[in-house]
Amino acid sequence: QQPVQSPQAVILREGEDAVINCSSSKALYSVHWYRQKHGEAPVFLMILLKGGEQKGHEKISASFNEKKQQSSLYLTASQLSYSGTYFCGTELIFGNEKLTFGTGTRLTIIP
């Protein structure tokens, strides 16, 4: 039931791009993406609703493939501040407001 994220960890040089995937075995209503730095709370990045809508936020964007129940987070021209662990949280039903989190992807950006 827990969504599966891949890769588990990735190391990038500043300016490189990354893709983080989140797959669920269940039909989803929405996918939520968060970034968490060590010792801090998860910070909301964006929410994707079913319908395949792609969203963007500066150099971070995401898509949701409803047929595959898969979401991908795209980080372009990565900056040092992008380092952290990325989690996807899945919501099964509209109005449920309960997230089931994936295993996390640890992203390290080096100068």
Added chain:
Amino acid sequence: DAGVTQSPTHLIKTRGQQVTLRCSPKSGHDTVSWYQQALGQGPQFIFQYYEEEERQRGNFPDRFSGHQFPNYSSELNVNALLLGDSALYLCASSRQQISGNTIYFGEGSWLTVV
């Protein structure tokens, strides 16, 4: 606009004791959820409160209980603490919207059980 606030930030308890954690939701939010995050893991859903009642619950024992007050703030209580209860406890608040239920997290309460 204050976000989700939690207290205390850190605390140490002895096995068998009881603990109460507190949360004030983001302004305009009426739903409060609690999550437990063990080191190196993703947050795990404990339960959710709406209109002062527990609306849904994750796979946690009855030692975990909660409460929501009329002003939407909430408490998480854990009785008979075990060493395995050591974790970061996160409070999340939200409000149901057609455009998607954005869920915001507080800074968390670090609980260490010794």
